[in-house]
Amino acid sequence: MNPEVMTAPSIDYIALLPYIIVGAAGVIGVIVEAFVGRNGRRPIQLVLAFGSLIGAFGVLVVNRTTLGLQAEGAIAIDGPGILFMGLILLLAILVALLMSERQLDPAGDAFAPRASALPGSDDERELTTRGYFQTEIWPLFLFSVFGMMLFVTASNLLVLFIALEIMSLPLYLMAGMSRRRRLLSQEAALKYFILGAFSSAFLLFGIALLYGYSGSVEFSVIADALAAEPGQTALVVGGVALLSVGLLFKIGAVPFHAWVPDVYQGSPAPVTAFMAAAVKVTAFGALLRVMYVALGGVRWEWEPLLWIIAGLTMLFGSVVAIAQTDMKRMIAYSSIAQAGFILIGVSTATAEGLYASIFYLVAYGFTTIGIFAIIAMVRDAGGEMTRLDQWAGLGKRSPLVAVSFGIFMFALASFPLTSGFIAKFLVFESALAVDNLGLVIVGVIASVMAAFFYIRVVVIMFFREPVEGSPAAAVPSATTTLALAVSAAVTVILGVLPEPVINLIEQAGVFLR
Amino acid sequence: MTSTDPSAAEAVVFWVCAFLSVVGGIGLILSRRAVHSALWVALTMISLAVLYIANAAPFLGMVQIIVYTGAVMMLFLFVLMVVGVDSSDSLVETLRGQRVAGILLAVGFGLLLAIGLGSALNGVPVVGLDGANGEYGGNVEGLARLLFSEYVLAFEIVAGLLVVAALGALVLAHRERWQPRRTQREISQERTRGGIHPAPLPPPGVYARHNAVDTPALLPDGSVADISVPGPLRARGDLRPVDTAAVAETAALTSGEATYGPAKRPVADDPGTSPGEPS
Amino acid sequence: MSVDNYIILACVLFTLGAIGVLVRRNAIVVFMSVELMLNATNLAFVAFARMNGNLDGQVIAFFVMVVAAAEVVVGLAIIVTVYRSRRSASIDEPNLLKY
Numbered sequence: 001m002n003p004e005v006m007t008a009p010s011i012d013y014i015a016l017l018p019y020i021i022v023g024a025a026g027v028i029g030v031i032v033e034a035f036v037g038r039n040g041r042r043p044i045q046l047v048l049a050f051g052s053l054i055g056a057f058g059v060l061v062v063n064r065t066t067l068g069l070q071a072e073g074a075i076a077i078d079g080p081g082i083l084f085m086g087l088i089l090l091l092a093i094l095v096a097l098l099m100s101e102r103q104l105d106p107a108g109d110a111f112a113p114r115a116s117a118l119p120g121s122d123d124e125r126e127l128t129t130r131g132y133f134q135t136e137i138w139p140l141f142l143f144s145v146f147g148m149m150l151f152v153t154a155s156n157l158l159v160l161f162i163a164l165e166i167m168s169l170p171l172y173l174m175a176g177m178s179r180r181r182r183l184l185s186q187e188a189a190l191k192y193f194i195l196g197a198f199s200s201a202f203l204l205f206g207i208a209l210l211y212g213y214s215g216s217v218e219f220s221v222i223a224d225a226l227a228a229e230p231g232q233t234a235l236v237v238g239g240v241a242l243l244s245v246g247l248l249f250k251i252g253a254v255p256f257h258a259w260v261p262d263v264y265q266g267s268p269a270p271v272t273a274f275m276a277a278a279v280k281v282t283a284f285g286a287l288l289r290v291m292y293v294a295l296g297g298v299r300w301e302w303e304p305l306l307w308i309i310a311g312l313t314m315l316f317g318s319v320v321a322i323a324q325t326d327m328k329r330m331i332a333y334s335s336i337a338q339a340g341f342i343l344i345g346v347s348t349a350t351a352e353g354l355y356a357s358i359f360y361l362v363a364y365g366f367t368t369i370g371i372f373a374i375i376a377m378v379r380d381a382g383g384e385m386t387r388l389d390q391w392a393g394l395g396k397r398s399p400l401v402a403v404s405f406g407i408f409m410f411a412l413a414s415f416p417l418t419s420g421f422i423a424k425f426l427v428f429e430s431a432l433a434v435d436n437l438g439l440v441i442v443g444v445i446a447s448v449m450a451a452f453f454y455i456r457v458v459v460i461m462f463f464r465e466p467v468e469g470s471p472a473a474a475v476p477s478a479t480t481t482l483a484l485a486v487s488a489a490v491t492v493i494l495g496v497l498p499e500p501v502i503n504l505i506e507q508a509g510v511f512l513r
Numbered sequence: 514m515t516s517t518d519p520s521a522a523e524a525v526v527f528w529v530c531a532f533l534s535v536v537g538g539i540g541l542i543l544s545r546r547a548v549h550s551a552l553w554v555a556l557t558m559i560s561l562a563v564l565y566i567a568n569a570a571p572f573l574g575m576v577q578i579i580v581y582t583g584a585v586m587m588l589f590l591f592v593l594m595v596v597g598v599d600s601s602d603s604l605v606e607t608l609r610g611q612r613v614a615g616i617l618l619a620v621g622f623g624l625l626l627a628i629g630l631g632s633a634l635n636g637v638p639v640v641g642l643d644g645a646n647g648e649y650g651g652n653v654e655g656l657a658r659l660l661f662s663e664y665v666l667a668f669e670i671v672a673g674l675l676v677v678a679a680l681g682a683l684v685l686a687h688r689e690r691w692q693p694r695r696t697q698r699e700i701s702q703e704r705t706r707g708g709i710h711p712a713p714l715p716p717p718g719v720y721a722r723h724n725a726v727d728t729p730a731l732l733p734d735g736s737v738a739d740i741s742v743p744g745p746l747r748a749r750g751d752l753r754p755v756d757t758a759a760v761a762e763t764a765a766l767t768s769g770e771a772t773y774g775p776a777k778r779p780v781a782d783d784p785g786t787s788p789g790e791p792s
Numbered sequence: 793m794s795v796d797n798y799i800i801l802a803c804v805l806f807t808l809g810a811i812g813v814l815v816r817r818n819a820i821v822v823f824m825s826v827e828l829m830l831n832a833t834n835l836a837f838v839a840f841a842r843m844n845g846n847l848d849g850q851v852i853a854f855f856v857m858v859v860a861a862a863e864v865v866v867g868l869a870i871i872v873t874v875y876r877s878r879r880s881a882s883i884d885e886p887n888l889l890k891y
Contacts, residue, residue: 006649006662007662009661009662009663009665011665023673026676027673027676030680033680071665072662072665075666114688114689115685116684116688116689118876126691127689134684139676140677143673143677147673150670156667158667158852159667161855162674162855163670165862165863166670166674169678169863172681172870173677173684173866176870176873176874189870190871193866194823194826194867197823197863198826200863201833204833204856205829205832205836208802208840211840211848211852212836212839212844215845215846216846216848217848234629234630235630235634238630531797534805535808538808541809541821541824541828542808542811542825544821547818550824551824554828557805558831561835564838565834565835568839568841570841570850572850573834573838573854576854580857581827581857585827585864588868589820589823589824592820592872593820595875596871596872596875612814612815619807619810619811622807623803623806623810626803626807627800630796630800631796635796636794637796639794639842640842641845642841642842642847645846646847652847652850656851660851671859674858675858677866678861678862679865681866682865682869685870686873
């Protein structure tokens with residue numbers, strides 16, 4: 001009983017700088033909310049948000065060669081990890097551009113003036129006429145990005161779980177803060193929260209079982225334990241299954257997709273863009289890392305599971321999207337279908353599958369942000385006009401907007417010369433490389449079905465006469481225009497010249513253990 | 514087997530606490546009222562705290578009681594008070610068969626998990642924590658060492674989570690005052706001019722025969738003062754009807770038309786049996 | 793006591809929580825059921841810690857409590873907001889969105 005002297009943990013704070021920049025900006029943002037006057041907050045928050053996101057991205061680029069496990073093995077900063085973090089930061093910058101838009105809605109930005117004021121109350125009206133803004137969304141947004149960066153690089157199931165919560169809690173809050181249709185928005189927040197908490201309980205039970213099996217929550221120890229002794233499989237099978245439930249929920253794969261349409265429809269458009277693009281990238285990043293690094297030794301357990309889920313997700317998303325009459329719900333089901341295609345790449349368990357998934361996520365992320373930028377622009381006095389028939393004749397009234405939306409639709413339908421085509425090609429190729437012809441056939445069938453409703457949108461926009469009272473797209477400010485231009489440019493460039501990005505992804509190598 | 518046999522004692526503790534915690538869990542599901550559910554969960558959580566202690570985790574057991582039963586469940590109860598204690602569930606199913614399907618699915622899942630894990634873990638040797646605890650001189654010391662070495666990053670990022678929680682609660686709950694704060698003069702003017710009862714309301718049951726909170730007071734002239742009963746009770750229709758016979762008797766006594774003496778009428782003023790009583 | 797008793801108890805409680813989430817319609821009760829599931833998980837962590845002979849499980853259970861407390865704060869804030877807007881805590885009654 002001679003207590004040893006404890007050695008201090010070694011943490012290389014320089015290597016963790018990207019996380020620290022974003023997290024610290026969030027904390028400073030909270031302090032700003034407390035001590036700066038009402039009118040001074042917004043400019044400071046904007047500087048903090050854009051500064052920290054761009055700064056973190058810059059540090060990431062500069063530090064891109066220093067790879068390794070950090071903070072006592074809790075975090076793995078490796079090639080794919082840096083790629084995922086970079087992608088998340090770029091998408092977050094675009095989302096921040098959408099969030100700072102103040103010209104589309106005559107009353108201000110996309111968020112309620114005060115989330116605490118009751119919908120339809122005198123308070124709310126007064127605060128709106130006074131032009132108040134809920135600037136707390138910026139620290140919440142930065143914390144969410146902070147959680148995402150940790151989530152894709154976590155090399156320890158406990159950090160994975162905590163990062164998941166840091167990412168999700170701000171999202172639950174932001175989903176309920178829409179300026180228009182607030183009841184719908186609050187209900188979306190409640191539904192997202194309840195189902196999110198439910199799924200994270202499953203994730204946690206999975207972690208418990210894997211801990212029981214290996215005696216540790218570190219990915220490398222779990223992988224070693226799986227390699228050393230294949231016994232006690234009930235713990236492993238249960239752990240893998242429950243862990244997958246938690247991650248697949250965030251991805252929105254069938255049968256864990258129930259929240260996606262409701263939450264996408266109810267949330268403010270910039271937040272939906274954030275969820276559809278960045279959260280999906282993050283969840284796939286974590287799923288890839290967990291499956292490839294920690295659970296690579298029981299590949300035969302989760303590969304069939306992912307095949308089935310990928311097939312179901314593609315078919316279900318594509319079929320149900322056809323029946324939708326609401327633009328946001330249609331995009332939600334389309335994002336479910338897209339998740340299925342990415343799962344094909346994940347389920348191969350090869351380096352090619354990893355690269356194909358990352359490329360798909362890059363293409364999908366930028367396209368999605370463009371789509372929601374335009375959805376936020378097509379509106380009337382009451383808010384966004386999301387009924388499909390209200391989009392009729394948009395091509396005549398706002399040709400430029402309609403053409404960009406057409407590009408995004410063609411990309412999601414994976415027409416040649418768009419990013420979606422290359423992405424789908426790479427994913428199918430990686431599946432064929434492991435002789436999984438069946439899944440590719442299902443994928444092609446789902447793509448053909450999906451193409452139907454994407455093209456239907458284009459037809460409605462360009463060849464249908466506008467109905468009475470459907471106005472042209474509102475003129476956005478420079479921020480939304482910039483986000484839209486960037487996402488349209490990436491969508492086209494990745495379709496025409498994908499090689500540089502593919503090379504970049506392949507140079508990144510595989511996950512570290 | 515003696516009473517000091519640790520494994521036998523643990524078995525007793527386990528079965529008692531396991532029984533109580535499962536009862537609490539079932540109570541959570543079956544209680545119609547949310548408050549009862551909360552109390553059942555509290556029972557489960559306390560039982561689990563005892564089980565933690567039995568499992569060589571005394572520190573966690575105490576934290577469980579402080580954090581879960583002390584803070585989390587109290588927060589739930591506070592919110593239930595805000596939302597309304599009697600917010601009971603509607604038993605209407607929005608999707609037909611959803612409830613049965615849900616139960617079947619969950620029970621199937623639970624059985625699969627319990628049987629699989631139970632058989633896998635049956636007879637697995639338990640290492641015990643004596644070694645791990647002894648290494649640093651105790652359970653709390655060992656936890657502290659892990660917390661500040663291997664899990665130090667998790668410890669640091671949890672701070673972010675707590676900031677988000679505090680900020681989120683503030684954003685949703687803090688109402689910003691935009692009109693100037695009203696002075697006491699304005700409040701009192703509004704009260705006297707608005708036709709509201711300016712003085713304190715009469716307390717219930719003062720002049721009546723019962724001082725229960727749902728019994729309305731009688732004013733000196735014998736009329737019934739409904740405002741003496743709290744608003745929520747009135748809204749629910751939980752007013753006790755005034756026993757008019759007793760009122761008449763009182764009036765007769767006061768005016769001298771009747772004298773004190775043996776009761777001239779059957780004792781029927783038990784409010785529990787009066788007609789129109791809400792059950 | 794062998795560890796399997798504790799784990800089976802954890803499974804039973806976890807299942808009861810899941811049933812509560814699936815069956816009950818009151819948002820607050822549903823959320824309490826989620827808390828029950830997290831508690832069941834903690835029991836599994838503690839039992840596994842003893843089985844494996846290291847304290848990691850106890851530290852994780854400790855973190856889970858912190859996370860759960862943060863989640864409770866945010867969740868109850870959302871529930872109260874929805875309630876104030878609609879005067880109902882049922883997750884079905886507001887049927888603007890399809891469930």
